[in-house]
Amino acid sequence: MKARIWTAVVSATVLGATMPMVSAAQAACEINDSSPFQVNGAKQYILAAANSRRADEVPKHLQNAIRVLTDDPSKIKNEAGRQFLLLRTYAQWLERENAGYLMKRGSVGFTQNPTGSQNLLLALDSAATAVESMLPQCTEKVRPYRAKFFGEILNKAIAAMGAEQNDSAAYFANLSLQVAASDPRPWNVLSTLYQKQNKVDSAMIAMEKVIALSGSDTLYTRVKQQSRYNLAVTKLTLAEAAAVGDKKDAEIKAARALLEAYLKDTPGDANAAQALGRAVLLSGDTAAVTAIFADMLIAPDKFTADQLFEAASNAAATAHDADASKLFEDGLKKNPYHRVALLNYANVLFTLKDTEHMAPVVTRLVEVDPNFDRAYRLTAGLWQLRARATTDAAKKKLANDSVLFYLDKQAKMNPRVDITLAQKSGSAYAVQGTVNNEGSTAASWTMKLELLDVAGAVVATKDVAIGPVDAGGNTTFSVKLDAPKAVAYRYAPLK
Structure with missing residues (x-):
């Protein structure tokens, strides 16, 4: 699979006493935060908390803001303003030094069920969602409140994962989802953690979440593409291991669709093209296999030796032996001693009856792997082709004697x-x-x-x-x- 992409999240600062700055493009966002009196009262408590010089007074002001906004919401005829001020209050609670994400409701200011627990991250997310739902034009004004806490927590998840502290990484990744459930990046972290733990099904679900949540947002293009590729490769691996049946066919079809979508957005990616070749080969679509390795035949310098070797193997498997021969030849220019490529190339050349090119290939295969018995069988095959191709009696005898010599060498190979x-x-x-x-x-x-x-x-x-x-x-x-x-x-x- 491809290497994972981790980007630290840069968070905006949320100031309790002021609203986030907005550009002229968002000027249409207007939130009434001054009436009725409950909303205005909460606003004054929020400002008092932000401007207080005594740390012990801050919780009291914030508790009062929560109390007046939640005691009897039905009487407050300004739901957008109420939710916006709740958002600001939760943010100020979370910004306090050594603040916890989970608090007793009474400690926060709720008069109903005061002994119960209140998750401030969930509360902040809920208030932000409510404002965005009622006033979509205010999304940019609300976003910094989420971004600050989301960024801090997700960065902790990424740091923990880098330090191989997988339990902590999972905790912070899941925590970050509480404040930004629609962001794909925590799922990207979780998919890697699940893969480390060999939880294939969970990893695949996380990758699917990344793809779905990324949508068409260009901010998430890289993680979306990464998940498409990794999910496709995982599905191909499962398909190759599965018995013939509907499940196998479904995995191949899904992998192919993911890779085709990937290549549509990132054309020319050699790794994805290589994987797509595997998918279409497994699907039995030989025409598509030919189309995929066509670019490699035209411009082999754009591809690695391993990519050319896999394309060559796919071409050979679909009886495109001449194409396979060229792809192996191009790949061996980049890695001339690759034992598996030499072995497979020799088999293709035997099928093509191309003794001229086969001779140096089997010679090198024996040089690389001299105690590999099949190398000598292929050498015997080379001489067999030569015997069949000549009418000269002396040359035919020499060739047939060589066939017997190398078959004997194969049979007596030890070790x-x-x-x-x-x-x-x-x-x-x-x-x-x-x-x-x-x-x-x-x-x-x-x-x-x-x-x-x-x-x-x-x-x-x-x-x-x-x-x-x-x-x-x-x-x-x-x-x-x-x-x-x-x-x-x-x-x-x-x-």
Whole structure:
């Protein structure tokens, strides 16, 4: 998946004694905060709290403001003004030093159910929503009240996540939703936390929330696109693991739709195009596969080696062998020692009966992975093609003898090495595999491993001790070396 995007939220300051500044464009927003007398009285308490020089007097003024605004709301014939002054009062409560988000209702100023709890964040959000609903033109005036507390809390969530304090990050992310339930960014934090905890279903729900809440707001374009991509990749992974059926088809269809929407808004993104190739291949739409890797055929320099290799594999899987051949060739120019690409390219060239290009590919595959038995079977296949292509008796005999030689070499390979992982991991490169002892006695070996850069130069080495391995048994190995420039590996033959 793509790397997560975290942006600290810059909050506006909310001043208790004054209203947020508004531009001329919002001049139509007019809130009556001076009548009837309950509203005007609350306003005076709010101003007194903001201007008080004695800290112990502030709570009393704020309690009085809440009391006059909530004792009997039905008598206050100015609901917009009442809600706006409640908003300002809650904001001043929250701005106090060491203020808590949850308080006893009586301590805040409510006369009804005074022993109950009052969540000031929820109360602030409710008052802001009420004003926005009644006076949409006042949204910009109301927004800073939410933004200040939302920003502070969300930044705590992001900081906690960066410090691997996942419980705290989840707490603050959920808390920030109380003051800005329609903002997608807390869900973006939660989706990452759920992924860390391997809660796939919850992570997907959070990603869907990000996409839905982002809408067409350009402020959220990046998190929306990120969630589209990550959700699509997750659905593809689930689809690949699922048995054939309606659920599998639904996941593939959803992933494809997400990636097509992503590419519509971010055209040319190579990672998304690569993922879309997987989706359409799984859907069986071979025509769409061809369209997707068409750009890679025309301009391979725009894509990474891995992206070209995956497109090549997709092309081969849909019987577009000539296109697959070109894509593998272009990818190997960027990473000439990629073992899986060499293996798959050799198979494509065998299908095309292209011995001219196949010869150097199988030679390099043996150089990279000399104890991989299938490399010798492919070499035998190369000579088989040559035998079939010639009518010269001497050349045919040489070719057929070579077929038998390499098939025998495959059958007698010992030890046999199966590389199960070879990939970049941060600045390191990891290689893992299994070594099978095909002999009649226990044995040990030393693997002289080399890591290579894009030019094939050696950037790191390690002698890997293997064994002893019982006859007919196997063992695993795992190597991880710090090598920022490494993109591939090779090892000397184990004997």
